[in-house]
Amino acid sequence: MNGVNIGTNFQNEVRELPFSLRMCGHFLFLGFAILIIQSKAFQNFTGHKLLGMVPRNSAEVKTLRDLLEDPEVDFWMEPTHELQNVTVHVAPESHRKLEGKLRNMGLHYHTITDNLEEWIEREREENYPGSHLEGRDAGFAFDVYHPLDEIVNYLEDVSRKHPNLTKLLNMGDTYEGNVIYLLKISSGGNDTRPAVWVDAGIHSREWIAPATALYMINHLLTGYGTDRYLTDLIDHNDFYILPLVNPDGYLHTWGWNRLWRKNRAIANGFPGVLICRGIDPNRNFDIFFGGPSTSSTPCSSIYKGDKPFSEAESSAIRDGVMSLRHRMRAYFTLHSFSQLWMTPHGYTTLKSPDFNEHMDLLRMAVSAVESIHGQKYKYGPSAETLYATSGSASDWVYDIAGVRYSFSVELRDRGAFGFLLPRTEILPTSEETWAGISTIVSRLQTKDEDAKKRTSTTSTTPVPRA
Ligand SMILES: *[C@@H]1O[C@H](CO)[C@@H](O)[C@H](O)[C@H]1NC(C)=O
Ligand SMILES: *[C@@H]1O[C@H](CO)[C@@H](O)[C@H](O)[C@H]1NC(C)=O
Ligand SMILES: *[C@@H]1O[C@H](CO)[C@@H](O)[C@H](O)[C@H]1NC(C)=O
Ligand SMILES: *[C@@H]1O[C@H](CO)[C@@H](O)[C@H](O)[C@H]1NC(C)=O
Ligand SMILES: [Zn+2]
Secondary structure, X not given: OOOOOOOOHHHHOOEEOOHHHHHOHHHHHHHHHHHHHHHOOOOOOOOOEXXXXXXXXXXXXXXXXXXXXXXXXXXXXXXXXXXXXXXXXXXXXXXXXXXXXXXXXXXXXXXXXXXXXXHHHHHHHHOOOOOOOOOOOOOOOOOXXXXXXXXXXXXXXXXXXXOOOEEEEEEXXXXXXXXXXXXXXXXXXXXOOOEEXXXXXXXXXXXXXXXXXXXXXXXXXXXXXXXXXXXXXXXXXXXXXXOOOXXXXXXXXXXXXXXXXXXXXXXXXXXXXXXXXXXXXXXXXXXXXXXXXXXXXXXXXXXXXXXXXXXXXXXXXXXXXXXXXXXXXXXXXXXXXXOEEEEOOOOOOOOOOOHHHHHHHHHHHHHHHHHHXXXXXXXXXXXXXXXXXXXXXHHHHHHOOXXXXXXXXXXXXXXXXXXXXXXXXXXXXHHHHHHHHXXXXXXXXXXXXXXXXXXXXXXXXXXXXX
């Protein structure tokens, strides 16, 4: 999900340095030290509200969109079309003002919760690490959310347990020194088989995305040699799964601020007045950098950074995809939430050259998804289905890396819990998402095999001269 909010105080930890500190280099350094300490403050969401509303016409959509630049409004679901859910998160000090504005516009809204902290604490209890939880002792449970260290341990464990099938690759170190891991799953072929890439967790508050990617790793590894369909799939494709693109941000969502979205790099605010942390790695790719729906303000939650690929997270995807581009069958990037399956482009509503085929594949995917637990997902090109995004991974993979089948998926739910998706929905979400991904991969595999058969037929059959 790509909620836009510029400089929201609870999201962005705006720090104003005292004037005297800004004057002198030494003091400025001290200022940075203060910033780092303060920005680690624990964020308690007591009294924060989540408001839901449905704009009835395009005028109401527009009025709501005018609030996108309001630093006090954190959109969880952006207003895009009439009759579509909009969800906003507001801090206690701002909701009176916002509710006044909405009432003045004549816009009906309802309170989804008037205390987000309650949801966060329930989630913390349900997923508390190192506790009583069943499954944590027996190994790695796929129906709970795991903190960073458990995820890293799992990846190291699984690569040790399956030395013939996996390889754990280090795709770079983050700003805070965490490793960005990529797990390769291959049963042979000496790097000639088509590659399927799945990444997740580029936005740290979207916990269901890494949980789903981890489920897929386990599903593939336990299915190899026991399940005919999965064995065949692995014998014909190398899977590259990057389950947690943004470990720094993820760590922050566990320890300090559950709703943190960006990475944790210190943005180049020097020597400005505002210093904020975090660059949105999904606005940091070299494709329409700085275009619609990006921000140049370091405090914005969609801050693009000062140059493309300035960040370890976007660079990790770039390097991995670039090295595999000639054999990449399909690319998938997982986000939450809204229940959407999308293809490029995000920066324009003009149809891509592969529009028709993309829509065929997406239609098959969402119907496979729905067949598992009955959940409906919408599909379409992302600028139309969601809203404009520039500098994003899926557009870059399609346009620049030249991977024809590039998909981005917004997982569950449709707004009831949003980023705080209950634990009970992890497995169902993972299962249905795998159904969608495997459907697309199988379809593309069949298509390639048919094409190969056709070329070998034409080359061996003498063509009569007319
Ligand atoms: C958050 O603040 C509320 C009210 O002050 C308090 O009751 C609650 O214990 C706090 N939660 C945490 C995790 O600190
Ligand atoms: C890995 O492959 C080798 C050679 O094919 C085989 O001898 C060995 O048992 C395999 N190891 C595991 C853990 O499957
Ligand atoms: C695998 O590929 C490399 C280079 O592409 C080659 O040197 C090597 O001999 C190949 N190994 C096998 C087992 O085919
Ligand atoms: C709107 O949100 C509610 C939950 O708040 C959900 O039940 C409903 O399905 C959503 N509608 C759409 C069209 O997404
Ligand atoms: Zn996202």
